[in-house]
Each structure stands twice: as structure tokens, then as C-alpha cells.
Amino acid sequence: MLDLATRVYNHNFRIDPIIRSLLDTDFYKLLMAQTIFRRHRDLPVTFGIKNRSPAIRIADEIDEGELRAQLDHARSLRLTRGEATWLRGNSFYGKRQMFASEFTDWLEGFRLPPYELEKRDGQYVLTFHGPWIETTLWEVPALAILNELRSRATLNGMGKFELQVLYARAMTRVWEKIERLKRLPDLSIADFGTRRRHGFLWQDWCVQAMQEGLGGAFLGTSNCLIAQRREVEAVGTNAHELPMVYSALANDDAALAKAPYEVLADWQQDYEGNLLVALPDTYGTTGFLADAPDWLTAWTGIRIDSKDPIEGGEEAIRFWESRGSDPREKLAIFSDGLDIADIERIHAHFHGRLRIGYGWGTLLTNDFRRFMPDKRLDPISIVCKVIEADGRPTVKISDNPSKAQGPAAEVERYKRVFGVGEQAAQPVLV
Amino acid sequence: MLDLATRVYNHNFRIDPIIRSLLDTDFYKLLMAQTIFRRHRDLPVTFGIKNRSPAIRIADEIDEGELRAQLDHARSLRLTRGEATWLRGNSFYGKRQMFASEFTDWLEGFRLPPYELEKRDGQYVLTFHGPWIETTLWEVPALAILNELRSRATLNGMGKFELQVLYARAMTRVWEKIERLKRLPDLSIADFGTRRRHGFLWQDWCVQAMQEGLGGAFLGTSNCLIAQRREVEAVGTNAHELPMVYSALANDDAALAKAPYEVLADWQQDYEGNLLVALPDTYGTTGFLADAPDWLTAWTGIRIDSKDPIEGGEEAIRFWESRGSDPREKLAIFSDGLDIADIERIHAHFHGRLRIGYGWGTLLTNDFRRFMPDKRLDPISIVCKVIEADGRPTVKISDNPSKAQGPAAEVERYKRVFGVGEQAAQPVLV
Numbered sequence: 001m002l003d004l005a006t007r008v009y010n011h012n013f014r015i016d017p018i019i020r021s022l023l024d025t026d027f028y029k030l031l032m033a034q035t036i037f038r039r040h041r042d043l044p045v046t047f048g049i050k051n052r053s054p055a056i057r058i059a060d061e062i063d064e065g066e067l068r069a070q071l072d073h074a075r076s077l078r079l080t081r082g083e084a085t086w087l088r089g090n091s092f093y094g095k096r097q098m099f100a101s102e103f104t105d106w107l108e109g110f111r112l113p114p115y116e117l118e119k120r121d122g123q124y125v126l127t128f129h130g131p132w133i134e135t136t137l138w139e140v141p142a143l144a145i146l147n148e149l150r151s152r153a154t155l156n157g158m159g160k161f162e163l164q165v166l167y168a169r170a171m172t173r174v175w176e177k178i179e180r181l182k183r184l185p186d187l188s189i190a191d192f193g194t195r196r197r198h199g200f201l202w203q204d205w206c207v208q209a210m211q212e213g214l215g216g217a218f219l220g221t222s223n224c225l226i227a228q229r230r231e232v233e234a235v236g237t238n239a240h241e242l243p244m245v246y247s248a249l250a251n252d253d254a255a256l257a258k259a260p261y262e263v264l265a266d267w268q269q270d271y272e273g274n275l276l277v278a279l280p281d282t283y284g285t286t287g288f289l290a291d292a293p294d295w296l297t298a299w300t301g302i303r304i305d306s307k308d309p310i311e312g313g314e315e316a317i318r319f320w321e322s323r324g325s326d327p328r329e330k331l332a333i334f335s336d337g338l339d340i341a342d343i344e345r346i347h348a349h350f351h352g353r354l355r356i357g358y359g360w361g362t363l364l365t366n367d368f369r370r371f372m373p374d375k376r377l378d379p380i381s382i383v384c385k386v387i388e389a390d391g392r393p394t395v396k397i398s399d400n401p402s403k404a405q406g407p408a409a410e411v412e413r414y415k416r417v418f419g420v421g422e423q424a425a426q427p428v429l430v
Numbered sequence: 431m432l433d434l435a436t437r438v439y440n441h442n443f444r445i446d447p448i449i450r451s452l453l454d455t456d457f458y459k460l461l462m463a464q465t466i467f468r469r470h471r472d473l474p475v476t477f478g479i480k481n482r483s484p485a486i487r488i489a490d491e492i493d494e495g496e497l498r499a500q501l502d503h504a505r506s507l508r509l510t511r512g513e514a515t516w517l518r519g520n521s522f523y524g525k526r527q528m529f530a531s532e533f534t535d536w537l538e539g540f541r542l543p544p545y546e547l548e549k550r551d552g553q554y555v556l557t558f559h560g561p562w563i564e565t566t567l568w569e570v571p572a573l574a575i576l577n578e579l580r581s582r583a584t585l586n587g588m589g590k591f592e593l594q595v596l597y598a599r600a601m602t603r604v605w606e607k608i609e610r611l612k613r614l615p616d617l618s619i620a621d622f623g624t625r626r627r628h629g630f631l632w633q634d635w636c637v638q639a640m641q642e643g644l645g646g647a648f649l650g651t652s653n654c655l656i657a658q659r660r661e662v663e664a665v666g667t668n669a670h671e672l673p674m675v676y677s678a679l680a681n682d683d684a685a686l687a688k689a690p691y692e693v694l695a696d697w698q699q700d701y702e703g704n705l706l707v708a709l710p711d712t713y714g715t716t717g718f719l720a721d722a723p724d725w726l727t728a729w730t731g732i733r734i735d736s737k738d739p740i741e742g743g744e745e746a747i748r749f750w751e752s753r754g755s756d757p758r759e760k761l762a763i764f765s766d767g768l769d770i771a772d773i774e775r776i777h778a779h780f781h782g783r784l785r786i787g788y789g790w791g792t793l794l795t796n797d798f799r800r801f802m803p804d805k806r807l808d809p810i811s812i813v814c815k816v817i818e819a820d821g822r823p824t825v826k827i828s829d830n831p832s833k834a835q836g837p838a839a840e841v842e843r844y845k846r847v848f849g850v851g852e853q854a855a856q857p858v859l860v
Contacts, residue, residue, distance in 0.1 A: 161642040172602055
């Protein structure tokens with residue numbers, strides 16, 4: 001039977017919106033937002049898109065009018081009553097009332113701020129100026145919109161069965177990865193794939209497949225909307241933007257050297273337990289751990305991001321051992337461009353020596369590689385980073401020079417202050 | 431929006447019927463039925479199921495109550511007005527009014543006759559006794575019911591995503607075959623996969639995928655219901671039951687030797703053009719062609735079934751050449767357990783030397799091989815054959831002794847009458 005009402009209602013859609021909820025974002029953005037809200041809410045910052053795969057001319061692939069329509073639609077969204085209720089009433093990481101009522105009250109009134117968009121050399125220059133608490137919330141929806149518009153542009157014009165088989169192949173690929181994951185003892189893995197996903201519905205499918213396929217070994221998703229709808233855990237840690245802004249605010253080298261630890265000091269005022277996972281690589285992991293205060297040893301774990309995962313894990317073990325902690329009680333979260341073979345390799349290497357968690361992102365939610373002959377469905381490395389804070393440029397160095405960001409002179413100063421030596425560049429896939 | 435009416439209506443289903451229309455059968459059954467209707471409609475015959483994969487204990491896999499419910503439901507069906515209209519108004523093989531009004535009038539009043547069912551040694555003994563015109567129409571629905579019930583029994587209890595990925599894998603497999611078929615020049619291929627299909631909806635999917643993927647190289651489907659709904663050609667030839675019954679009716683060896691040609695003489699009174707495709711292997715292709723009357727040379731082609739396809743095609747070419755015909759104007763239809771590699775091999779061998787058609791059956795509509803570790807979704811070789819006509823046993827020899835059927839003494843007599851020598855057995859997959 002035809003559902004007449006649905007058919008007629010569907011005639012009213014002006015666009016097919018990519019972002020349909022302010023909860024369609026990563027959980028760690030909300031955790032960071034609360035920390036920002038308490039301390040730096042009005043600080044003026046600038047976020048900007050950067051395509052680290054410049055050979056891909058996104059502005060030739062995606063229509064500017066469609067991009068504006070999607071960004072404008074995202075700006076029309078407000079937290080719904082049910083969404084606010086979920087944030088207030090749900091328990092996160094086993095804790096109730098993770099978010100203070102001042103913050104959720106503010107979030108209920110929030111809309112995404114204006115954006116600036118222009119085309120340059122086949123790329124979109126998309127920037128967000130304004131208070132940190134507002135602009136920070138653009139990162140994930142802006143990236144998700146760009147990535148999904150790129151998928152849609154590629155899929156446009158394909159036949160019905162060609163499309164169905166494309167998704168059949170993608171489903172098979174994800175499921176075969178899940179079948180390999182099932183064999184890993186004591187697995188704990190989460191979906192971190194919101195920002196560079198193929199599309200919302202596809203991420204939602206991947207999460208459900210992980211739920212069914214992995215059961216308790218699937219920890220949850222970073223996507224708040226999917227976590228709410230599928231009744232799984234919302235998970236996340238924290239990101240480079242915190243030390244990048246704190247460091248930009250430092251007035252001299254001595255303050256700069258302390259800035260990354262100040263982030264963590266603030267963070268542990270706000271959160272506890274499994275949320276006490278440090279991200280040590282913003283200005284080089286080795287120096288960060290060497291100079292880390294003793295209280296960091298009490299934290300639950302470390303996220304290993306831009307460094308080779310085996311090397312990064314070994315370094316973490318050495319760090320905990322040198323501080324008298326048992327690494328087997330510590331958590332290492334691996335999260336940089338992981339695919340199934342990386343996860344297997346890391347697991348074989350570290351299982352039994354550490355508590356291990358995986359944040360599986362782009363190659364869970366956007367692995368359409370080789371399905372189109374011209375790579376047009378391959379994921380690209382596109383980021384949305386804070387580039388300026390209070391009028392000063394931000395700097396990121398990380399453990400992989402391919403991911404460095406900031407004016408050259410500032411990068412050199414940071415390297416000196418943080419004692420960053422020679423680094424081996426590694427390719428950035430996603 | 432929820433379609434309340436659909437949800438509530440669905441509560442009324444007692445079973446999920448496998449056969450929902452009398453048109454859900456192979457087109458050649460209707461062609462043969464019309465020939466039977468005109469000449470032998472009341473001849474008492476017996477059809478029986480034979481599982482040529484006896485290691486598969488179907489009666490342990492399929493519940494008897496469910497089997498009876500499905501067979502009973504098929505018996506409740508009548509041709510609908512629109513279905514009768516399609517038979518009357520559609521053109522088949524370019525010809526209007528393929529079916530005489532006496533036949534379609536009769537078919538409108540037809541219901542499938544009673545069946546007899548018992549279990550023996552892990553198999554179902556399912557037989558149909560009665561007038562040839564009625565019992566012949568059980569073959570395809572009975573097989574489709576047994577095969578789909580077997581699929582359902584295996585899929586029962588699987589998770590939602592496990593199921594989705596199973597179908598994703600099957601879709602990918604079919605599509606990859608279609609992509610290989612696209613590369614074959616002058617391809618002409620049809621779906622012959624009704625009887626041993628995984629399920630009706632799956633066959634319907636396969637036909638649509640062939641439509642989209644192959645365009646004009648997809649000739650059509652043997653399934654009348656799908657041909658009607660998807661507006662593609664209904665295609666088919668004729669089957670062993672005609673010469674088997676005609677031969678059983680022969681009163682002596684001389685009459686027996688003529689029987690297979692009498693079938694064709696009757697057939698060409700009823701049909702013309704591309705329907706004049708002879709099936710020469712019932713009692714051995716070599717002898718059949720050697721003794722064939724000259725008028726058979728004027729026929730459009732030959733279906734190559736139980737013989738090795740390369741050998742069978744070469745034999746057909748020699749036959750036409752020996753009778754002064756140009757094989758490039760003749761049609762060879764290959765149809766025995768074909769998979770993509772067979773089709774490619776046959777095409778590479780014969781393209782340019784013959785007009786070629788492929789009747790692609792089980793390995794189009796039921797290739798779920800290796801998707802389950804215990805082969806429970808692999809297709810089996812199950813047939814429904816006429817075993818008795820007018821109180822006498824029927825005999826089939828074919829070019830592959832693994833497919834022979836009938837009492838040993840009768841088989842020996844037929845071999846003598848038709849001059850069948852040594853035959854090499856080939857495995858029967860489907």
C-alpha cells in the first residue's frame with residue numbers, strides 16, 4: 001500500500017539535508033565545549049578547512065550553491081527538547097550529569113554562527129570567525145557536509161542497481177573487517193568516523209553492524225545523534241584544538257612550555273575516569289611525556305595519534321614504567337587512520353601489555369576505496385582546524401611533519417620550546 | 431510516517447507464500463502445456479521430485495507442515511484477470527496470440543491438482559498423479575517451494591545485519607558476473623533460474639540487475655510473472671518431458687525410435703521462429719542428430735544441455751554443415767548449469783561461428799555458495815520429472831549418465847533403440 005501522506009510530505013523538501021541535528025557531532029566536541037564554556041567562551045578564534053589532499057579539487061566536484069544550502073540548513077538547527085533531555089538525563093562513561101545545567105541551557109539556545117566561503121585554486125576556503133564556544137561546534141558538521149556532498153556528487157547519475165551493488169560491496173567490506181575484529185581477544189573499539197564519513201545513513205549502518213557483529217567489544221560511537229538513537233555509548237576524548245589555543249594565548253616561551261599541561265589541569269577539573277585520556281602529540285609526544293607532571297601518571301591513559309602506533313605504544317609503556325605505573329592498568333587509545341590490518345598488528349603487538357582501545361574513523365565509515373575506477377569515492381584527508389586565537393596564529397607540530405600547521409617562524413619557535421628534534425614524515429591517508 | 435494500514439493488513443498473513451501467482455512459472459511450461467492441451471490433455475502421468483544430491487537430507491531441513499502449507503497455498507491460486515490478459519494480449523517472440531483462446535480459457539479455470547507427500551530416508555517423496563495437462567504445471571512451483579523453504583530454514587535465526595551482508599555479498603557476486611558478461615561481444619542471455627532460485631524476490635532482483643547491467647544483451651526471463659511485472663521478454667524452449675512421454679507411449683521399438691521426432695513435428699505445428707529450438711539430448715545427441723529428418727535442418731537452433739558445451743556445440747556445427755546449412759545462421763542455446771566462467775569459455779570458443787544464446791539458471795538465481803561455512807546455502811540438484819505415462823515408466827538417458835532416469839531394463843532397451851554407446855559421466859552440480 002502506498003503511504004500517500006509520506007509521498008506528498010516529501011514533495012516539500014527543498015534539499016536533502018546532510019546535518020539534521022546539532023547532536024550529529026562528535027561527543028568530544030561537547031566535552032571540549034563545556035571546558036571552553038567555563039573558561040574561554042568569548043575568546044575570538046578562527047577555524048578553517050584544510051584539504052590535505054590538494055590534488056583533489058573539491059571546488060570542482062561540489063557545487064557552491066549546494067554547499068551553501070547545506071551550511072545554511074545546519075545554521076537553522078536548534079537542539080530539540082528530546083536531545084537536550086538526552087544530554088541531561090543520559091549517563092556518559094558511567095556518570096550522570098556530565099554536563100552542567102548552565103552549559104546545556106546555553107546549548108539549547110545555540111545556533112551555528114555565520115561562515116565565510118570563497119573558492120581558491122579549486123578549493124573551498126571555508127572559515128568560521130567568532131567566539132571559541134560557537135566556532136568550535138562548526139568543525140564536525142562542516143567536514144561531514146563537505147565529505148557527503150563529495151560522495152553525492154560522485155554517485156549522482158549512477159543506476160539504481162549499480163548503486164545498490166556499490167553499497168553491497170561496501171557492506172561486505174565492513175562486515176569482513178568486523179569478522180576479522182571478532183577474532184581479537186579483549187577487543188574494545190569505538191566508531192570515531194563522523195567527520196569524514198561517506199554519509200550519515202552509512203555511518204548509522206556501520207554502527208549498527210558493529211553492534212550486531214561485535215556485541216560488547218563495540219564500545220560505542222563518537223556520534224551523539226547515533227548514540228542517542230541506537231542507544232549505545234557516546235564516546236570520545238579531546239583534541240588538538242585545546243593545547244593549540246592555550247599555547248597561542250601564552251605570552252612568552254615559559255608560558256608556552258606550560259600551556260599543554262594547563263589544558264590537562266583544566267580537563268581533570270571537569271572530567272574523571274575514562275575521560276582522563278591525554279593527547280600528547282600536539283608538540284611532539286617524546287618531549288611532552290618527558291616533561292609531564294607526576295599527576296599525569298594517575299590519568300587513565302594516552303591517545304596515540306600521529307606517531308607510528310607501535311612506536312607510540314612502546315613509548316607510552318616506557319613512560320608509565322619510568323613513573324612506576326603498571327602499563328597493564330593503563331589505557332592506550334589508537335586512533336590515527338586505522339584500518340583493520342593496523343588494528344590486528346597493534347593488537348598482536350600490545351595485547352596483554354596494555355589496556356587497548358581503538359577509535360576507528362574514516363576507514364570504518366568511508367572505505368569506498370577502489371569501488372570507482374577514478375578514486376572519486378576514496379576518502380580524502382580534510383580537516384577543520386583552529387588557525388587563530390585572540391589574533392595570534394595557532395601551531396600544531398605533532399609527531400608527523402606532514403600534519404604540521406602554522407607560520408614557519410612560529411613552528412620553529414614551538415619546536416625549540418618543546419625540544420622537538422628530527423621527525424620522520426609519514427603519508428597522511430585520511 | 432508509519433503506514434498503519436499496511437502494518438495492520440500484514441497481521442492477517444497466515445504464511446508468507448512462496449508462490450503467489452500461477453504465472454510464477456517458466457514460460458516453456460505454458461508452451462508445452464498448450465501442445466499437451468491440444469493432443470494429450472487427459473493422458474494420466476506421474477511427476478515426482480528427485481533430489482540428485484542425496485547427501486542433503488531435505489526432509490531434515492524443511493518442516494513438513496510448512497511444506498504442506500506452501501503447497502496448499504499454491505493450490506489455492508487461480509489466474510487473475512490481468513494475468514490472463516497479459517497472456518492474451520502480450521506478444522511473445524514477436525508474435526501476437528501465441529496462446530489460443532481455448533487454452534487460455536482453460537488456464538483461467540485451472541488450479542494445481544492434489545499432491546502426495548511422504549518422508550523417506552531424509553527425503554520428501556512428493557508426487558503428482560493425474561492428467562498430464564494438470565500435473566505438468568506442478569514442476570516449477572514445487573521445485574521453487576522446496577528450494578526457497580530450504581533457504582528460509584537456513585536463514586532463520588540470522589541477525590539483521592548478518593542477513594543484509596549475506597545479500598550484499600550475493601548482490602556483489604551477481605554484479606561482478608554481470609560486469610564480466612558486459613565484455614562479451616554480441617551477448618544474448620536470458621534468466622532460466624526460476625525452479626532452483628534462492629527465492630522469488632531474489633530472482634526478481636537478479637532480473638532487474640541484468641536489465642540495468644546488460645541492456646539489450648539481456649534477452650529476458652523464463653519467469654512469466656517477472657516478465658509481466660518488469661516488462662521484459664518471456665523466453666523458453668521445451669524440455670525432456672515431451673520426448674519422455676511420447677516415447678513411453680510407443681508400443682514397439684520402431685515407434686520408440688520415431689517418438690522424439692514426433693514431438694518436434696507437433697511442436698512445429700504449434701510454434702515457429704525462435705521457438706523452433708530442438709532439445710536433442712534426451713536419448714543421446716549423437717544418434718538423435720544422425721537420424722534427424724531433413725526438415726529439422728530448417729529449425730532455428732538446438733539447445734545444448736547435458737553434453738559438455740564445447741563438444742555439444744562442435745557437434746551441432748558438424749550437423750548443420752553436413753546438412754548444407756551455415757552454422758553462423760543457426761542458434762545454439764547453452765543452458766546446463768552454466769556459471770560465468772563457462773559462459774566466457776563457450777563464448778571465446780564459438781563467437782562468430784554460431785548464433786549463441788545462454789539460458790542462465792541456478793548459478794544466476796541461487797549462487798550463495800560458500801557464504802555459509804557448512805554449504806547450507808549452496809544450491810542442490812533437485813528435479814521434478816515425469817516418471818510414468820499411461821502406466822508405463824518414462825526413461826531419460828541424456829548425454830550424461832549421471833542424469834539418466836528409468837528402470838534399468840528400459841534404460842538398456844532405449845540405449846539399444848537409440849544406438850547410445852559409452853558415455854562419460856560428468857558431475858551434476860545443479
